[in-house]
Amino acid sequence: MDVVVTGRHIQLGDRFRQHVLDRMGKVEQLAPRTMRVDVLVTHEPNHRQAKSTERVEVTCHARGPVIRAEASHDDKYAAFEMAMDRLAERLRRAADKRRVSRGRRTPESVAEHTGRLVQEPAGLPAMTDAEQASHDGDGAFADSPIEVREKVHSSAPMTLSDALYQMELVGHDFFLFHDLDTDxxxxxxxxxxxxxGVIHLEVADAESAAS
Structure with a gap:
């Protein structure tokens, strides 16, 4: 299993990197087929306090859906441990779903499936799925001071139930996908x-949009 540790706006020392490697045994225990784990540490201002904060994202890549968790704290070690706890819970959910799917002859409904999941705290995090992005860039919006993070989101067509499940695994309040039923x-x-809720995008041609 490959482990990639990256710092954004922060230099990461060997001690922290070794600490990350030492904690990867939990991932191998819960998800032995994991191929790569990405750990991204971002140093960013804390708008609620005068000091800065460290945000840690841990992304687990395997042959199934990508599983991700993140946490913030003024200490990067604490943020990493919080993110790892959330990741472990989501890995357990994924393992439980695989066991349930193999044992059932009839599929679960969306309500039954999502009802078993533990709801994360409310919020609207940015779409930072590093595992599903082939391009990531930050840039100013026109001449304004607003910065826009650009992502290219690649995904195979899936059902609404699968999209709900993957949204829960990455801990977001929304999930972009290609609907298999509506195309x-x-x-x-x-x-x-x-x-x-679900929003479907009806792509209109230029003439229809103009009218």
Whole structure:
């Protein structure tokens, strides 16, 4: 299993890198088929406090869906441990789903499936799925001070149920996917409790859009 540790706006020492490697045994135990784990540490300002914070994203690549977790703290070691705890919980969910799927003759409904998942705290995190991005860039928006992070999101067509499941695994409140049933670009998003919404994009030609 390859482990890639990267720092953004921060220099990472050998001690932290070794600490990350020492903790990867948990990933191998829960997901033995994992091929690569990406650990991204980002140093960024904390808008709620005067000091800065460290955000850690841990992404697990295997032959199934990509599983990701993130956490923030003013200490990168603490942020990493929090992210690892969340990742471990999501790896357990994925393992449980595989066991349930093999034992069932009838598929679960979306409500039954999502009802077993533990809801993450509310929020609207940016789409930072490093595992699904072939391009990542930050840049100013026109002449304004606004910065826009650009992502190229690649995905095979999937059902709405699969999109809900993958959204839970990466810990987001929304998920961009290609709907297998409608053959349209779509976004599923969390509303309240176990209520979800889905938006399908109807691509119009230039003449129709102008009219």
């Amino acid at each position: 349209k670009p779509s976004v599923v998003y969390r509303r309240r409790g176990w209520s979800y």
